[in-house]
Amino acid sequence: MTNNPNTTVEMAEAKLESPTLIRMKLMWRSFKENWKIFSQSKIGMIGLYIVIIFAVAGFIVYPILAATVWKTTSLNAMVSYNPVTGYDFLQNNPAPPSWAHLLGTDPLGRDILAQLLYSTPREFMLGIVAALITVIIGTLIGTVAAYFGGALDTFFMRVADIVLLFPFIPFLIVISGMMQVDLLTLALIIGLLSGFGGITIVLRSQALIVKSRPFIESAKISGASDSYIIVNHIIPNVMPLSFLYMMFNVTGAIFSEAVLSFFGLLNIKMSWGLMIYTADTAGYIIGSNIWNYWWLWLPAGASITLLCGAFYFIGRGLDEVVNPRLRKR
Amino acid sequence: MLKYIGNRILQIAILLVIYVAIVFFLLHAMPGGIKTLLISNPKLTPQAQEAIIRAFGLNQPLWLQFVDYMKNVFTLNLGISFSYYPTPVWNIIAERLPRTVLLFTVATLIAFFVGFASGKSLAWNRGKTTEYISTIVGIITYTIFTPLLIFVMIWFFGSFLGIFPLNQFLNPDLWIHTRLNAQVIFLYILLTMLIIGMVMLVSYLVALRFSHKVRTRRLIFYLSTIIAVVFSVFFWWVSPVGIYAADILWHMVLPVMTVTIISYAGNMLVMRDSMLETIKEDFITTARAKGLPDKVVRDKHAARTAMLPVVTNFVLSLGFVVSGGVITESLFSWPGMGMTLLDSTLAKDYPLAAGALIFTGIFVLFAHLAIDIIYAFLDPRIRY
Numbered sequence: 128m129t130n131n132p133n134t135t136v137e138m139a140e141a142k143l144e145s146p147t148l149i150r151m152k153l154m155w156r157s158f159k160e161n162w163k164i165f166s167q168s169k170i171g172m173i174g175l176y177i178v179i180i181f182a183v184a185g186f187i188v189y190p191i192l193a194a195t196v197w198k199t200t201s202l203n204a205m206v207s208y209n210p211v212t213g214y215d216f217l218q219n220n221p222a223p224p225s226w227a228h229l230l231g232t233d234p235l236g237r238d239i240l241a242q243l244l245y246s247t248p249r250e251f252m253l254g255i256v257a258a259l260i261t262v263i264i265g266t267l268i269g270t271v272a273a274y275f276g277g278a279l280d281t282f283f284m285r286v287a288d289i290v291l292l293f294p295f296i297p298f299l300i301v302i303s304g305m306m307q308v309d310l311l312t313l314a315l316i317i318g319l320l321s322g323f324g325g326i327t328i329v330l331r332s333q334a335l336i337v338k339s340r341p342f343i344e345s346a347k348i349s350g351a352s353d354s355y356i357i358v359n360h361i362i363p364n365v366m367p368l369s370f371l372y373m374m375f376n377v378t379g380a381i382f383s384e385a386v387l388s389f390f391g392l393l394n395i396k397m398s399w400g401l402m403i404y405t406a407d408t409a410g411y412i413i414g415s416n417i418w419n420y421w422w423l424w425l426p427a428g429a430s431i432t433l434l435c436g437a438f439y440f441i442g443r444g445l446d447e448v449v450n451p452r453l454r455k456r
Numbered sequence: 457m458l459k460y461i462g463n464r465i466l467q468i469a470i471l472l473v474i475y476v477a478i479v480f481f482l483l484h485a486m487p488g489g490i491k492t493l494l495i496s497n498p499k500l501t502p503q504a505q506e507a508i509i510r511a512f513g514l515n516q517p518l519w520l521q522f523v524d525y526m527k528n529v530f531t532l533n534l535g536i537s538f539s540y541y542p543t544p545v546w547n548i549i550a551e552r553l554p555r556t557v558l559l560f561t562v563a564t565l566i567a568f569f570v571g572f573a574s575g576k577s578l579a580w581n582r583g584k585t586t587e588y589i590s591t592i593v594g595i596i597t598y599t600i601f602t603p604l605l606i607f608v609m610i611w612f613f614g615s616f617l618g619i620f621p622l623n624q625f626l627n628p629d630l631w632i633h634t635r636l637n638a639q640v641i642f643l644y645i646l647l648t649m650l651i652i653g654m655v656m657l658v659s660y661l662v663a664l665r666f667s668h669k670v671r672t673r674r675l676i677f678y679l680s681t682i683i684a685v686v687f688s689v690f691f692w693w694v695s696p697v698g699i700y701a702a703d704i705l706w707h708m709v710l711p712v713m714t715v716t717i718i719s720y721a722g723n724m725l726v727m728r729d730s731m732l733e734t735i736k737e738d739f740i741t742t743a744r745a746k747g748l749p750d751k752v753v754r755d756k757h758a759a760r761t762a763m764l765p766v767v768t769n770f771v772l773s774l775g776f777v778v779s780g781g782v783i784t785e786s787l788f789s790w791p792g793m794g795m796t797l798l799d800s801t802l803a804k805d806y807p808l809a810a811g812a813l814i815f816t817g818i819f820v821l822f823a824h825l826a827i828d829i830i831y832a833f834l835d836p837r838i839r840y
Contacts, residue, residue, distance in 0.1 A: 170595075288471070289471055289474055289475065292471060292475075292817070292820055292821060292824060293475075293817070294778050294813070294816045294817055294820055296782055296783075297778075297782055297794070297797050297812070297813055297816050298813065300782060300797060300798060300801050301482065301797070301801055301809050301810075301813050302482065303801075304801030304802065304804065304809065305482075305483075305801075305806075378599065382601070385601055386602070386603075386782075386783060389603055389783075390786075390798060390802070391802075392801070392802075403603060403604075407603075412607055415611065415615040415616065417607055417608075417611045418611070424604070424607065425604075428601050428603070428604035428607075429604075431601040431604070432596075432599060432600045432601045432604060435599050435601070436595065436596070436599035436600075439595070439598070439599050440595070443595075
């Protein structure tokens with residue numbers, strides 16, 4: 128009986144849900160609310176559908192097809208044929224779409240559809256890796272600069288100014304002309320370069336707003352360290368904005384990769400830009416000729432445009448979630 | 457104001473030094489940099505390699521090389537191009553910079569005004585079908601893969617309609633009979649544009665000083681602009697080189713159109729968003745309640761306030777536009793800085809590539825400076 132208060136507290140605590148569960152529930156609720164806002168924006172939903180279609184095509188459909196239809200088959204006793212790399216001797220290449228090759232073949236006898244699907248996961252990885260690096264750097268620098276202020280802040284803002292002024296694609300062209308750049312290196316370079324750029328300015332201003340809120344003050348009074356406040360209080364509050372900018376950065380990264388491989392500057396096996404490069408250097412995209420060989424450049428070009436556009440659309444849809452001022456009145 | 461401009465010039469100068477430093481370290485400190493390239497020929501004996509390294513000063517410490525490089529860049533001594541062998545890099549750049557400047561000044565100005573005007577009317581006509589259609593068209597042109605757009609443009613205008621020349625920046629058949637340098641014509645065209653711009657600015661300032669009536673101000677402004685344009689057109693018409701200038705301008709139409717299509721949408725979308733926010737403000741309601749005509753409320757009250765974010769966006773997108781210039785220029789065979797950069801990179805012509813990169817950066821920096829100054833005029837809140 129003497130221990131009664133304690134046991135009641137324990138019993139009450141047992142009845143309560145654990146903090147992690149509550150946190151999960153809160154997150155689920157806010158996710159549902161934000162999803163409701165997001166799903167109201169038509170443009171965002173269109174973008175999401177396109178991204179899902181590409182993801183399914185690249186990550187699920189391609190492995191299945193590669194294991195069944197697009198296996199390396201032997202055309203006769205001597206020659207074997209691989210839709211992504213090999214040469215189809217049974218016809219003149221480039222061949223227009225047919226049942227054997229749904230989107231035709233390119234000048235090197237490779238199946239266009241197989242190339243498209245083969246490149247899709249790589250484009251996704253590139254875009255997402257580059258954007259993740261950008262967002263992680265941008266968020267860290269933005270919040271740290273906003274929280275500490277002073278010389279650190281000034282320094283990183285000036286760095287951001289320089290990066291904003293940078294002629295980005297010429298710079299990438301010179302770099303990729305000088306060293307052998309593969310997809311991962313490119314993602315790293317793009318991520319690092321744009322991580323110090325405009326995104327830090329935006330996230331810093333958002334972090335400044337968060338910093339002036341009362342709960343930061345109370346966290347300081349209860350003895351939280353600087354790093355604890357930044358990680359647990361400021362970063363979660365600028366997270367939606369970083370996520371929004373991540374979408375725009377995916378667009379930028381995919382576009383840059385497409386441009387560089389369109390000029391044939393990247394050390395990669397296959398990508399959408401490279402497909403157009405192959406058709407262009409082989410002389411199939413000249414003047415009035417282009418519609419006679421549309422399957423050489425239109426599918427790849429349309430894929431780049433659609434995927435870039437889709438991430439941009441998602442960004443604009445998220446914009447309405449993050450910035451309540453943009454919502455329909 | 458003067459102090460602000462001076463401040464900005466100082467900042468730009470510092471940025472320029474940092475930018476050149478980055479380019480230098482890119483060239484010298486990276487694997488596969490200039491040192492590796494020079495000695496990579498396997499036929500060279502070790503003594504010859506040693507001699508090359510000493511001749512180019514590559515055995516000195518990095519910071520000494522850097523000081524030398526800086527000195528050379530600011531005295532415009534950028535070395536000799538590998539691919540155009542005895543020609544110094546600076547001569548090539550001096551030849552090609554005006555072409556890029558002309559193309560992009562014209563295109564960005566048009567894109568800015570088209571984006572501004574269309575964004576304005578989009579926000580004003582919110583909810584109508586035209587708004588949806590033009591927003592969708594704008595987003596498509598904004599996100600389209602640039603080479604794709606250029607292929608279609610070349611096919612449609614150059615081949616299908618056949619009204620615009622397909623590539624190059626002049627018609628060789630016309631120029632073969634003259635000893636004239638295209639360079640001179642480019643500089644004269646730029647000069648004409650500058651004069652017209654100055655006349656517009658001066659007449660605007662004069663009108664502001666002389667009259668308080670909007671109508672008189674507008675009359676002075678438009679009259680002097682028209683006079684300047686008519687006078688310069690007449691001058692070109694009379695002069696013997698007019699036909700060559702017309703030839704260059706004729707070849708410029710398609711690239712300018714393409715750059716405009718690519719970059720107007722960014723301005724349009726920003727203008728639309730900013731205008732939508734401005735329309736909600738109280739002073740717009742007041743202006744409407746006063747019984748002002750719709751057009752006046754839109755142009756005088758809403759659009760002017762909404763303009764600033766567009767100018768900011770314009771500043772931020774400039775680097776992007778010049779970057780896109782590499783694609784536009786190389787696909788239209790417009791031999792400007794972008795094409796030079798790409799070609800020299802592909803040919804491993806490092807001095808020329810570095811020079812092109814530096815001057816592309818300088819072009820962007822100066823454009824920023826110009827826009828900063830315009831911005832300071834536009835936004836009375838900026839007073840440093």
